[in-house]
Amino acid sequence: MLTLAILVPFVGALVLVTAPGLRATTARALAVATAAVPLALLCFAWSRFSLGGTDFQLVEEMAWVPALGVAWRVGVDGVSLALSLMTGVLFVATIAWPMEQRERERQYYAWFLFLEAASLGLFLTLDLLVFYVFFDLSLVGMFFLIGRWGHGERQAAALKFFIYTFVGSLAILLAIIVLVLRTDPMTFDMRVLIAQQPLAGAGPVATLVFLGFVVGFAIKAPLFPVHTWLPPAHVNAPGPASAILAGVLLKMGTYGMVRMPLQMMRETFAAYALPLAVVALASILWGAFVALGQTSIKRRIAYTSVNHMGYAVLGIAAAGALVAGEEHARQLALTGAVVEMVAHGLITGTLFLLAGSIWARADTYEMDRFGGLAGVAPKLTAATVVAAFASLGLPGLAGFVAEVQIFIGAFAVFPWVAAVGLVGILITAALFLTMLRQVFFGERPVERNAFADVGRVEGAVLLAILALVVVIGVYPAWLLDLVNAATDSAVVGTATVAPGG
Amino acid sequence: MPIGDLAPEIAVLFTAVATLLFAMFAPRRLHVVGAIIALSGLTVAGVLLADQLGRTGTTFSGTFAIDGVGVWARFLILVATGVCVMISPGWFATDRRHGEVYAVFLLSAVGAMALAGAADLMQLVVAVLLSSVTGYTLAAYHRGWAISVEAGMKYFLIGALANAVLVTGVVFVTGMAGVTGYEPLANAFADGLIASPLLVAGLAMVAVGIAYKLGAAPAHTWVPDVAEGAPVPSAAFLTVVPKIGAAVAFARLVTAVPPDALALRPLVATIAAVTMTIGNLAALRQQDVRRLLGWSSVSQAGYVLMAVVVIDLDTGAPTALVAMLGAYTVGNIAAFAVVADLRGRTALSDYSGLAARRPLDAVVLALAFLSLVGIPPTVGFFGKFAVFEVTIAGGYGWLALVAAANTVVSLIYYARVLSPMVFDSSTNGAVAQLDKMTWAAAVATGSAIIALGLTAGLLLDQLADISLL
Numbered sequence A: 001m002l003t004l005a006i007l008v009p010f011v012g013a014l015v016l017v018t019a020p021g022l023r024a025t026t027a028r029a030l031a032v033a034t035a036a037v038p039l040a041l042l043c044f045a046w047s048r049f050s051l052g053g054t055d056f057q058l059v060e061e062m063a064w065v066p067a068l069g070v071a072w073r074v075g076v077d078g079v080s081l082a083l084s085l086m087t088g089v090l091f092v093a094t095i096a097w098p099m100e101q102r103e104r105e106r107q108y109y110a111w112f113l114f115l116e117a118a119s120l121g122l123f124l125t126l127d128l129l130v131f132y133v134f135f136d137l138s139l140v141g142m143f144f145l146i147g148r149w150g151h152g153e154r155q156a157a158a159l160k161f162f163i164y165t166f167v168g169s170l171a172i173l174l175a176i177i178v179l180v181l182r183t184d185p186m187t188f189d190m191r192v193l194i195a196q197q198p199l200a201g202a203g204p205v206a207t208l209v210f211l212g213f214v215v216g217f218a219i220k221a222p223l224f225p226v227h228t229w230l231p232p233a234h235v236n237a238p239g240p241a242s243a244i245l246a247g248v249l250l251k252m253g254t255y256g257m258v259r260m261p262l263q264m265m266r267e268t269f270a271a272y273a274l275p276l277a278v279v280a281l282a283s284i285l286w287g288a289f290v291a292l293g294q295t296s297i298k299r300r301i302a303y304t305s306v307n308h309m310g311y312a313v314l315g316i317a318a319a320g321a322l323v324a325g326e327e328h329a330r331q332l333a334l335t336g337a338v339v340e341m342v343a344h345g346l347i348t349g350t351l352f353l354l355a356g357s358i359w360a361r362a363d364t365y366e367m368d369r370f371g372g373l374a375g376v377a378p379k380l381t382a383a384t385v386v387a388a389f390a391s392l393g394l395p396g397l398a399g400f401v402a403e404v405q406i407f408i409g410a411f412a413v414f415p416w417v418a419a420v421g422l423v424g425i426l427i428t429a430a431l432f433l434t435m436l437r438q439v440f441f442g443e444r445p446v447e448r449n450a451f452a453d454v455g456r457v458e459g460a461v462l463l464a465i466l467a468l469v470v471v472i473g474v475y476p477a478w479l480l481d482l483v484n485a486a487t488d489s490a491v492v493g494t495a496t497v498a499p500g501g
Numbered sequence B: 001m002p003i004g005d006l007a008p009e010i011a012v013l014f015t016a017v018a019t020l021l022f023a024m025f026a027p028r029r030l031h032v033v034g035a036i037i038a039l040s041g042l043t044v045a046g047v048l049l050a051d052q053l054g055r056t057g058t059t060f061s062g063t064f065a066i067d068g069v070g071v072w073a074r075f076l077i078l079v080a081t082g083v084c085v086m087i088s089p090g091w092f093a094t095d096r097r098h099g100e101v102y103a104v105f106l107l108s109a110v111g112a113m114a115l116a117g118a119a120d121l122m123q124l125v126v127a128v129l130l131s132s133v134t135g136y137t138l139a140a141y142h143r144g145w146a147i148s149v150e151a152g153m154k155y156f157l158i159g160a161l162a163n164a165v166l167v168t169g170v171v172f173v174t175g176m177a178g179v180t181g182y183e184p185l186a187n188a189f190a191d192g193l194i195a196s197p198l199l200v201a202g203l204a205m206v207a208v209g210i211a212y213k214l215g216a217a218p219a220h221t222w223v224p225d226v227a228e229g230a231p232v233p234s235a236a237f238l239t240v241v242p243k244i245g246a247a248v249a250f251a252r253l254v255t256a257v258p259p260d261a262l263a264l265r266p267l268v269a270t271i272a273a274v275t276m277t278i279g280n281l282a283a284l285r286q287q288d289v290r291r292l293l294g295w296s297s298v299s300q301a302g303y304v305l306m307a308v309v310v311i312d313l314d315t316g317a318p319t320a321l322v323a324m325l326g327a328y329t330v331g332n333i334a335a336f337a338v339v340a341d342l343r344g345r346t347a348l349s350d351y352s353g354l355a356a357r358r359p360l361d362a363v364v365l366a367l368a369f370l371s372l373v374g375i376p377p378t379v380g381f382f383g384k385f386a387v388f389e390v391t392i393a394g395g396y397g398w399l400a401l402v403a404a405a406n407t408v409v410s411l412i413y414y415a416r417v418l419s420p421m422v423f424d425s426s427t428n429g430a431v432a433q434l435d436k437m438t439w440a441a442a443v444a445t446g447s448a449i450i451a452l453g454l455t456a457g458l459l460l461d462q463l464a465d466i467s468l469l
Helices: A002-018 A024-048 A078-096 A105-124 A128-149 A154-181 A190-196 A204-220 A230-236 A239-264 A266-271 A273-292 A297-320 A327-362 A378-392 A398-413 A415-440 A456-474 A477-492 B003-025 B032-050 B068-086 B088-092 B100-117 B121-139 B146-177 B182-190 B197-214 B222-229 B232-238 B241-256 B264-284 B289-309 B317-341 B359-373 B379-393 B397-423 B436-454 B456-463
Strands: A057-065 A070-076 B057-059 B064-066
Touching: A002 A024, A002 A057, A002 A070, A002 A078, A002 A105, A024 A057, A024 A078, A024 A105, A057 B456, A070 A078, A070 A105, A070 A128, A078 A105, A078 A239, A078 A327, A078 A456, A078 A477, A105 A128, A105 A239, A128 A154, A128 A190, A128 A230, A128 A239, A128 B379, A128 B397, A154 A204, A154 A230, A154 A239, A154 B379, A154 B397, A190 A239, A204 A239, A204 A266, A230 A239, A230 A297, A239 A266, A239 A297, A239 A327, A239 A477, A266 A273, A266 A297, A273 A297, A273 A415, A297 A327, A297 A398, A297 A415, A297 A477, A327 A378, A327 A398, A327 A456, A327 A477, A378 A398, A378 A415, A378 A456, A398 A415, A398 A456, B003 B032, B003 B064, B003 B068, B003 B100, B032 B068, B032 B088, B032 B100, B064 B068, B064 B100, B068 B088, B068 B100, B068 B232, B068 B241, B068 B317, B068 B436, B088 B100, B088 B232, B088 B436, B100 B121, B100 B232, B100 B241, B121 B146, B121 B197, B121 B232, B121 B241, B146 B182, B146 B197, B146 B222, B182 B241, B197 B241, B197 B264, B197 B289, B222 B232, B222 B289, B232 B241, B232 B289, B232 B317, B241 B264, B241 B289, B241 B317, B264 B289, B264 B397, B289 B317, B289 B379, B289 B397, B317 B359, B317 B379, B317 B436, B317 B456, B359 B379, B359 B397, B359 B436, B379 B397, B379 B436, B379 B456, B436 B456
Parallel strands: none
Antiparallel strands: A057 A070, B057 B064
16 A cells, blocks of 8 residues: 555656656646545555554565565654655645646656655655665656756756755765664664664764764755755745755655664764754754845745754754653654654745745745735735744644644753754744735835736645644644654654553 | 587677678678677577576686676676677768678677686786777777777777786786686685785786776776777777676686785775776866766776675675676666767767757666666666675775765766756757667667666576675
8 A cells, every 4th residue: 555655656757758748737637636646545544554553554565685685665653654644745735736837747747746756655665775765766856856847047956956965865875784784684674773773882883874874864954054955956946846845855854864863773863962953953043044134035935944954853853862761851852853844844835835926926036026915915925924924833833833842852851952942933933024024015016016816726725735734733633643653662762662642 | 628618709709700701791781780690699699608607617727717797797798799789880881891890899799708707817818908909999990080090099008008017917926926827826825825026016917907908097098088089889888898807807806815915905995996086086077978978987997896895805795796887887888879879979068958859868868877876776776786885894984985975976977968968958950860770779778777777676686696706
């Protein structure tokens, strides 16, 4: 079933590429329908998922390279199920979202489906080598989407993205190889690696491997100071691609950080949890301050991603610190981090889709070229206001649920880091409010009088995602239960522990 | 003397003679039949070779090794030669000496096969010379074109020097150790042969001689010139086929020297690191795609050498060597097949917007480049992954780090071709195509990049237990 969720979009992509003479509208309809299949399958998987069950459920296994211990293994725990559900939702939304430049539609939708397959594969696989394969495939897919359908300096931005994150992926590959070589018999099975902790007590080797993982995933997440590929990639990418980049691809970094360093190298992680928390703090502050200084709507949103991923990593770092007696706080931090990933995916995805519509209508992202859009585009305004408030962490919306847990958890473990980190929340509020004021309220330039509001499809997509944001904000229990089922054992470090917390 | 052990080589040799005789008597418009004769002969040789699968041992008084690595490498040589033959009829159709080119290809392939089996220093010399002499001819095949002649000349001059160094090195080693075979040499080391300076110098010189065939530092400078100037089918051949033989020959030489007797492995590791770094840095600034491919082929030789470094240090090294060689062969030949299909189009700027006009060629070239970088699920990923793994397991972690850094650099120059090709929409007029057979070769190798990548699991399992004597 999970295998099918990965295969269907791949096949869909292949069909779109090889079917000539397919009209643009048909291609889009086909793509939306194909993207909906994995979402439905994942919802079904969710209904079969037992909260009190073993760590990884719904496992499917097929031998691939027995000599190396590589196999096609898929399965989910609470973390990966939550993230892949979010991925499924976001892909349906972005594919349904109208294209900015209508050219080569078939290939455009094919790349999106390809990317969906790669992303789902990454979250669902339980094999490290397969994980790496999907990690790289996601780079290739995004490289082509930015380079082909982006605008402005698209080629340079696509290349910078590709090379930067490829450095990270090679660091991860080397780390994976060293980690796996320590197992006997050699295996890439994540479950075995988590159980065996192959590098426990390995000294400097463990540190190097940890560094490889952290650098690789920090580039992807991205954390300060290796975030510089992100702004150009976002600014020049088409809106829907940006939404996927921020919503799904960045999560691969934080997801990887949970799965590999945190779960497979518990001991080493604990030793370096504080430095990691400090890096996360730097990202929180740097992302917030630099975002505040941006004059372009999209750049501003892009930098808030650095800030938000900083929160997520702070939560992960707090969860990995082996502070005695704080198990509950650490679990809270990790749950918060995972919820932050889901929330950030939905919220920032929406914001980038909205930025994309603004570009499609005005051909610019510069805030001072806008004003008073609330008068001509009330629906667009309403959606942006909700998404922005969710992003700055207003209670009752998804972002708040995540951040409050991260900070409660982090305060117990790293009180000073968490205290300074709170400044980030303040700045984020300021930067979103100033952006809303500048773009949607105040005096409207004459050239914006004909600014069109969102269309029917856009409206439906926005309504669906934002409804989800509100639901998570108001009644988060279902999501928290799901995530808690996994974070419990991840933090405590034993096999299966009764859920709850 | 079991002559049947050399049946594949003999088959290729006879085919070479047959194509030569045919070319002498057939009119030029029928010379394309030579390609068909050559392909048939290569197929026969492949079938004969399949008979040797699973065998491990030496033949002809210990001078020729038949083992897993050797058989697979010779198989690769046959396949690569076959693809080069496929892209030749279109390319050489207007050449007066069209028919003879197949004979030279086949003879050169015999040289490379002999190189892959060489278990004796004398045999090594013979193989290198056979492979080189035919190589000079192939590089300078366009007699009337200065750049081709220059390529041949450069190949010849560096080759003459490298071969002289090789022969001198062989003399030193033989003089000091008293034997020429690798097995007796290993036994001599086991019996307490002292690593005298002359012996060390001799082995280093032999290494330089093999590095020349492999296109590795310090004898790599011919590669970009040949890639740029030689006829494209020859360039494809010379940057792949002799390298396969040379890599295996290098591995055999390293095996003959126990790690604690003499520091040959650190030397090879240094050669590997220098080769990949030079190749990649030089490729960065190329404005000529064929030259760029030449430098990329230098850097790939460095990755191949990583497996040679850890041979005998990690049990997976022979598998990794064959996997990396196979991946490199498919990727590099696919790239050259596309260049040939585009009638040798070579300026970087001429590739911009190609995807819109010649989608299939662009896709194959993109796949070839991604495979050479090592992006999954192409076959290149599995080659590189295998090599990285054995290098780390064999205790050469620093070399894996250097290789990883180099891989990133290589992505930059491949992307310099790739990204204008796919993303630019400018049209530079019509794109001429060579012929159907070349196109078929490009598509076949391009599909192989993906197909072999997807079935890498099965292949790696097949290769898991192969041995190197």
